[in-house]
Amino acid sequence: METMTLKLRVWRQPSTATDGELVEYTASNVSPDMSFLELLDVVNDGLIKKGEDPVAFDSDCREGICGSCGMVISGVAHGPKSATTACQLFMRHFNDGDTVTVEPWRANAFPVVKDLVVDRSAFDRIQAAGGYVSVDAGGAVDANEMLIPKGDADAAMDAAACIGCGACVASCKNASASLFVGAKVTQLSLMPQGQPERDRRVLSMVEQMEAEGFGPCSNEGECEAVCPKEISVSHIQTLHREYIRASLRRITST
């Protein structure tokens, strides 16, 4: 099998408080069947043997569903292949001799922890603000007592497919989390289960999103373009509509 040699420029930053820089590495004997993260594994094993600190990056399932991995590869969040996480990006999409730049997500709300590892706990705090249906275990009615049209369920599933990786934020010039928040708000506003908390949810989640330092949406659509799950930018319209609806309802009800 033909192998490749690539030049990697990787962002190295020892901790949140320290400055970082791009450091060059050469990766040789790269197999086209390797994933991009397996390439980093091999580079890291080489660094370890030389007594150097390996490149820190998050990764877990390596099948594109957990949302752990995330890095900007040659300027694009998750790299050049659309609808693909970094762990599912295979080296057959690169050419021998390529120079590849690897950087962490860059956003004020996602501080760099080390190298390519960032702190995405802001997403958890947005979820905690209302990204759920408040139902205690044990209190549910029979699942078929609540009929949901197939179209609504399918549309909710489209939105629910978000893996929370943060690529949308990383690719947005405003570092907006609108697609992430919009996806959750859309999912629950489409379903009857989500109705009782519909207003409260969108207002709290948006408030938390702003408090975390994410910017506003300016309709560039970069988020949809890099989203590994192809979450539609139309969910941001839904978010805005839901937000206005809830705000007006709050005004008129007081």
Added chain:
Amino acid sequence: MLEGKFPEGPLESKWERHKFDMSLVAPANRRKHSVIVVGTGLAGASAASTLGELGYNVKAFTILDSPRRSHSIAAQGGINAAKNYKNDGDSVYRLFYDTIKGGDYRSREANVHRLAEVSVDIIDQCAAQGVPFAREYGGTLSNRSFGGAQVSRTFYARGQTGQQLLLGAYGSLMRQVDRGQVELLTRREMLDLVLVDGAARGIITRDLVTGAIERHAADTVLLCTGGYGNIYFLSTNAGNSNVTAAWRCARRGAYMANPCYVQIHPTCIPQSDEFQSKLTLMSESLRNDGRVWVPKTAGDERSPQQIPEDERDYFLERKYPSFGNLVPRDVASRNAKSVCDEGRGVGSTGRAVYLDFSDAIDRLGANVIAERYGNLFQMYERISGDDVYVEKAMRIYPAVHYVMGGLWVDYNLMSNIPGLHVLGEANFSDHGANRLGASALMQGLADGYFIAPYTVPHYLANAKLEPVGTDHPAFEEAEKSVRERVDALLAVDGSKTVLEFHRDLGKIMWNKVGMSRNEQGLKEALSELRALRDEFWRDVKVAGEAADLNKNLEHALRVADYFEFGELLIRDALDRAESCGGHFREESQTEEGEAKRKDDIYAYVAAWEYKGTDQEPELHKEPLTFDFVEVKQRSYK
């Protein structure tokens, strides 16, 4: 003799009766109790959120940066429940029976019946949370038949059922975090269990960002840390899935039960090169429409569409006419291995079989097939580079996927250490020697939403616990032992990396303790594993420092534990000289090469007590009795 402590009475009313007999904690007293939940997958997130809803003070820990990423998220196919919405003959009893039979009569009747009973509540709970299950046009929930079941009882959310159920549980968990009822600690790894007066009273964790070693005390500990499949290096498990938390409990005296029961999943994408870090499963729902075959002649290198019908061997349909391509996972896996061993495997490595969709595409049309499996075909294309719509077949090979073994628990999901509860894949309790498809999600959520929230309060109400602070000498001792282990690993400073050791360990396990096992191979594996473990402690090179974000050190700590635990797994496989479920001993097979159980000798749960490094572990047997079902040799002919 070890006892499961099952309630008396008829099977159908055991759990109902037990729920009444258990003690309660009054609402005003619940806030006086603290609970540690380790792991935030389906079992952990559902337990932590539910105990929070009830009013207990919960601390939830995850090794990942968010609970939403736990490996339950990767489950594709679905979740079983005995709803009988399809009117096709399903019932609680049938789900119970199928699970007992599928587990090859190596699980407990009382536990499995309870699991089948609460399965129906799980679907209601998840639907109420807004999980977007697949629906029919009339708005009712959709079902499909799955992995060896003759009824349609599997609920699903496209090909991402695990993700959606986990996000539902995660939402409930974050709601309790928002209320201040659950304290969430992310990027924390449990490295020891703390016992005070023989009861589990806390844990030692490492902060994976700063490297700080921390002490956490509580009235009870719930271990929800998943399985140990990564001991095989290549598996469908996530990279961070590991045995460390469970093994640290075993070292503190918790029995490890049936560690040799490992499930090998038949429909995974074959390995391509040595750098491969994981194997990817494709939902076995593919077997509903795909037909498994290899060429009749060894060494046939034509592409699948060039091989005519009469030169193909649809070996599952041929050998098992009534179940065909839908035989249980262990049967499908072993048969794939054996045709490859005969030299009839396909693909560049010869370790693969075809899963063919030509018939289904002809019968139903490419559109229907795309709607059913489009995301899986896409996944396959992304990884292998091949287009299933063009080839009309994919190459598959079995891979380690799930472990039925785990820490021993009684009917209340409590280990032999008082106060240490074990939930989900981390315990051994419900799947016997083989788990049925779509039953892992069911068990994780059953344990977390509907079983532990009854049994944990029962323990708290009766345990008479003295207050314990983290300044107790037991915490000091445990923290010291954790620090020593971290320092010892960093001090070796050898020449071989952790990844290389892990890969070598995986090869020993896969080749000699994999789909097919024999006494000689197991003995060789034991001595090879010990030699590799000695080499590890002599020559491993761990990068970086203890007080830093150090993923290489995390990996090293886990691999070090795999070496110790692996020995136990092999000993268990040696002890069990019968074939059952996922454990196939070549010495124990029928004339046709099918697994042969030896019920008169091995109808027990093997619970192993750790006695120290290089000491013989002690085997405790919990006899399995079957009062309600007739024990048979499984037949899928």
